[in-house]
């Protein structure tokens with residue numbers, strides 16, 4: 197039968213594994229090992245050591261770079277082999293779809309874009325791409341009407357021409373969206389930096405600062421409302437995300453929640469209802485604005501406006517429901533804010549330690565804008581800042597897990613995977629693999645990216661994928677990196693910063709990879 201057959205049988209005896217893993221967990225300590233690391237934090241160097249990854253969960257090493265761990269009540273394969281990752285994420289036969297959201301994940305995302313599949317996903321992705329500065333090859337295919345596709349593909353020339361035309365349209369569209377978002381981002385950075393002025397020479401906690409900032413940006417650009425209006429939703433979503441993160445790996449017998457609900461389950465249900473109610477109010481307000489709007493005036497084509505238009509679309513195949521609108525609003529709040537906050541906070545942290553790179557980045561910013569505000573043209577040319585952001589995304593990858601399931605029995609490399617097996621792709625582990633990045637993998641060296649991502653990864657696209665890859669690549673990738681570049685440029689123009697002696701290094705997994713005790717820096721006006 198061979199190793200492959202034995203492996204398949206091994207996986208199917210899931211109940212047996214449940215007890216094995218429970219025992220390992222008992223022997224190794226709690227499932228919150230990474231959370232418990234704070235006690236050792238003071239003695240730890242300022243990095244993320246490779247051995248932190250396996251410690252996230254008790255696991256069994258299966259073969260090569262494949263591990264087995266337990267997710268809730270299901271076994272999960274943790275894959276840290278780039279070749280296999282590429283195969284999974286680029287698969288186009290629906291062999292590795294997203295797992296249907298259940299329990300806490302369902303309450304958090306509903307059936308929104310990150311968890312939906314099939315036609316619904318295509319429809320929602322188109323809507324999201326419509327309002328964010330994006331560029332992804334998948335859009336080429338999905339943007340032509342299905343009835344036109346056979347005609348366009350009938351000749352290689354007409355297909356190539358259609359793709360070029362579409363790419364040009366995307367380029368113009370992306371540039372327009374970037375130009376649209378810049379004034380909003382600049383205003384919010386200015387407000388944040390105005391607060392910072394009064395902290396000259398004092399300590400400031402930047403994770404919280406960036407949380408407020410990114411919340412405001414996503415509110416304004418996606419919903420046209422202010423952060424204050426959305427504050428309640430944010431607080432509830434953050435609480436729900438935190439409960440989801442802590443409960444993700446907790447073992448409960450299937451169906452037990454129907455008989456007995458934990459405090460977290462009760463609280464998460466209430467949060468879900470509260471979030472839905474608040475989002476419905478924002479939608480209602482906007483709907484009233486739209487109906488009473490004077491002819492010719494517009495609140496722009498922000499995401500909410502695009503969702504509302506789709507909700508009222510006369511064509512049933514394009515129409516979306518009220519629940520779809522709520523789910524997508526939640527997605528934008530959660531996916532758009534938490535990840536970008538993490539990126540900004542760890543980048544400032546790294547620059548606060550590596551003041552030589554802080555100086556280099558400042559020099560570049562001053563060369564491009566002087567004391568002027570960032571402009572679309574210069575933003576795309578900030579090479580040093582892009583290298584720094586990439587290195588920050590490599591060392592402190594915000595999204596720790598990319599989850600898929602095996603739809604039907606499939607061959608992956610040398611393995612035959614049984615249907616319904618969960619796959620956990622771990623970008624952080626790949627980004628910290630010394631075999632890919634060299635022995636200095638844990639060091640902050642933005643120069644790795646001086647000749648682009650392809651060169652840094654030896655053309656191995658699956659060696660660096662902080663935004664995922666393939667059809668499900670992040671729709672907010674350009675939005676997030678542009679937002680980060682604008683904020684960092686404006687900070688560098690006005691302040692020098694160093695790490696405060698009170699800072700305790702303790703990165704934890706709580707939905708994203710975040711600093712458990714915040715990041716304290718000392719500000720010096722320039």
Ligand code: HEM
Nearest residue numbers: 309310531532535536539594595663664668670671672676
């Ligand atoms: C530094 C910032 C960000 C990081 C690191 C990040 C990371 C990711 C990753 C890894 C995925 C792929 C998940 C998968 O394949 O299962 C993803 C998907 C997604 N992201 Fe982001 N993201 C960021 C910012 C944003 C922003 C600003 C938005 C929205 C405004 C956003 C919206 C989404 C959505 C809707 C998806 C689902 C796409 C799909 O399933 O087709 N993200 N993101």
